[in-house]
Amino acid sequence: MNQQSKRSYETIFIVNATLDDAQIEHLIEKLKEFLVKQGSDIQSVESWGRKRLAYSIQKKNNGFYVLCEFSAGPEIGAKLERYYALEENVIRFLIVQLTDKALRARREKAAAETETPGDEPAKPLPKTTPPAADNADGENNAA
């Protein structure tokens, strides 16, 4: 695959929180492996940890959130969707293509944060914090 056809994506998935940490870690490793096998470059993987869900999904009230950023060709959407669907312990996922605007917003935010740390009014815990403002038009989601 040539470099030009790659796009930036971001995916969040919610893992069944009743699993223990080792199992969740294993699941994340498996996802990374899958992405690499599909020829994508992983930029970052972030675990938000266990969070309370705003509503119950599959009768569960808690979930373990994992955010992953990567770049890959356009066919990754369908493949990743299928991968998630087959993974029983993933109770919800979202795949978003990061547009130029989203990437720019993120870069600006990152630059602003390094200049003036503690600028954000509502600063959540660093470990569970998503990097910055971004959003995208291209979206694949399924429940």
Place this chain on the structure above:
Amino acid sequence: MGRGRTTGRGGPRGQQIRKKRVCRFCESKEVYIDYKNEKKLQRFISEQGRIIPKRITGTCSRHQRMLVQAIKRARHLALLPYVSEAVK
């Protein structure tokens, strides 16, 4: 009528709640609204969990569109409720 839109139908008798003139996102020059920041989005949904119309929040059309998408994504990820517990 004089002041027109600033006072609603009820005239000066009813206090105006949450009536804002400028778009918050324009003020802070946001290019993108992040669906992962649920605390920020929370301000733009009602107690029942519904998206507050831009005529009340004062958000401009462009940012309202981005906001709506962000809220819907956040809902999908169970970061925000579709319907709040209290209503259920």
